[in-house]
Amino acid sequence: MQIAIVDDNAVNLALLRGLVRQLGEVQSVEFLDPREGLAWVCAHPVDLLILDYQMPELDGLGFLRAFRAAPERGEVPVLMVTADHELPLRYQALQEGASDFLTKPVDRVEFQARARNLLALRRSQIEMASRAQWLATEVAKATATILAREQETIVRLARAAEYRDPETGAHVLRMAHYARLIAAQLAVPEAEQDLLLHAAPMHDIGKVGTPDQILLKPGRLTPEELVIMRQHAQIGHDILAGSASPYLQAAALIALHHHERWDGGGYPNGLRGEDISLMGRIVAVADVFDALTSVRPYKPAWSLERAADFLREHAGSHFDPRCVEAFLQAWPGVLEIHARYRDEPLETQPQELL
Template sequence: MHDDQVKRQVLIVDDNEINLTLFEALVSKLGEIEAKCFASATEGLAWAQQFQPDLIIVDYMMPELDGVQFIERLRATPGKDSVPILMITANDQKPVRYRALNAGASDFLIKPIDKVEFLARSSNLLALSEIRRKLDDRAAWLADEVRQATAKIVERERETVIRLAKAAEYRDPETGAHILRMAHYSRLIAKGLGLSEAEQDLLLQAAPLHDIGKVGISDAILLKPGRLTPAEFEFMKQHAAYGAEILKDSNSSILQAGAAIALGHHEKFDGSGYPAGLGGEAIPIFCRIVAVADVFDALTSARPYKAAWSLDDAVAHIRAQSGSHFDPACVKVFFDLWPEVLEIRERFRDDDWSSLLAPL
């Protein structure tokens, strides 16, 4: 916004040097004014297109561009649709004034110039320019406030995701590092499949919620060191539905995606998975992606009930299950981006939760 010490800029364009001198002297009576005078219409137009004057005073009869052409070209310049323009015409040029109005002129003065009228009209247009600037500043301020408020909401959503994922971690022998790695593997696969940046980021944030339903599984089953019995495994499978139930009906896009992933990440491409026995592309793409990322990291991570598989054995298993357990497209992309997979595996060796959303 202007303060009282900032000079307002008035552009004066007239091929008559006497008129330039007269108008400059008159506008100086309007307060703190910096007059920019051009006898060349093209030079004046170039200056007006580069800078943001508070008022433009332009003559109609000029050799390079007439006043209407000046206005048309200026109004066609982005960001120059609101600067007030006062055009000077002769008394018998009413059709010209009509054309100028259509081109975007704000007001007129008729020759010979009446000094009192000139000062009054110029003052009114400068006041209008000041109001518009203040409105623009207010709009920019409001937009900035909205951006800040939105950023705070997003940050709270991120914190919610991290805390929910931690809740599942505390009930499960899996580690925070596993959550970090599988989330970033998921984003990498999404990138390789050509999903948008927004979809990649949404998957990165939602993937950690895939096993949130394990908070509803008893310790006797969840922490059992040996193989589960068929009955125990049937109960264990309920964590998919539990996770969806916990996260469903949220207004948050992250939690909505998390609900879908929690429900579907144990579905298999050949239809033999759970809970719904979906197959192929009937399985949501986020679930097909997370299935590869989650299983690969689970295989290559040590657990109380198993040793970590070697990379070669894990790779062989994922490839062997392509088309049965896993979507072949997801498997292909995963191994096409193998150097980046290894970089993620190396980067997230510790439970560094603060780095979960670092790429966003």
């Protein structure tokens, strides 16, 4: 362990050095100049500071005060050397953070007992800090495992929706990354961007509750069928709501809001403007853009430019204008996502964009 000794008297410094060497398994560094000593102990690890009070220019109290104010020096034991008649000084030193005292002239037995006690205290502090760091690491690992399981649950729920409403897996990947791109452009905090990325793929999970004859119908839906189809937004919310997981909470809100319209003409609740959650408004843009630019049984894929024009035309009516602007401003990122996540052929595709 490292011990620093600061005393402006060379004889006292030599005495203390000799006593320290008798402790065994320690190293010491000594300073006659208190300012030099202060600079060193504030810049280097030290396990025990032995400090004289009566020093020129910078006395022991001033040294102690500056030492305690330095980063990560608040718990290092300090053994202050004082005269036996300086009780008021000792009281003040305790208030400033002194751990123990030595009385001049220094007694060898007393010195070794006090120094060993303070070194034992320091070892305990180091062990506790190491234990706390280990616990923090283990908690971080456990938290990461829980988050990974939550994300796996999300992926599997999204897959379940795909089996009922067999859009390609690439669709949910593209629209989720488009959504994160919009959020980043809007300066949404990065943690919320990640939340959106993982929650967005479950936006249509409610379609597991839509009858096959409606969900897989190759032609246009009747008004009555359309009413049933549109129930998937509320069903998706009801499936996901009530979870303690922030991912599932976000997914529930997205499922409920991604078919609402900026002008109030959407469903299931006819919300308008900023009454629609930001995540829902973002996903609406991302989902519609990807649906337009994807092949469906009832239509070929639109060009990216045509789909972008559609977003511009319906900004302020269907879509939040800020979300559309953010999406278009990030156009190079849109092109990169579109190229990276390509569709694979499927025998069936969902029947229409609602």
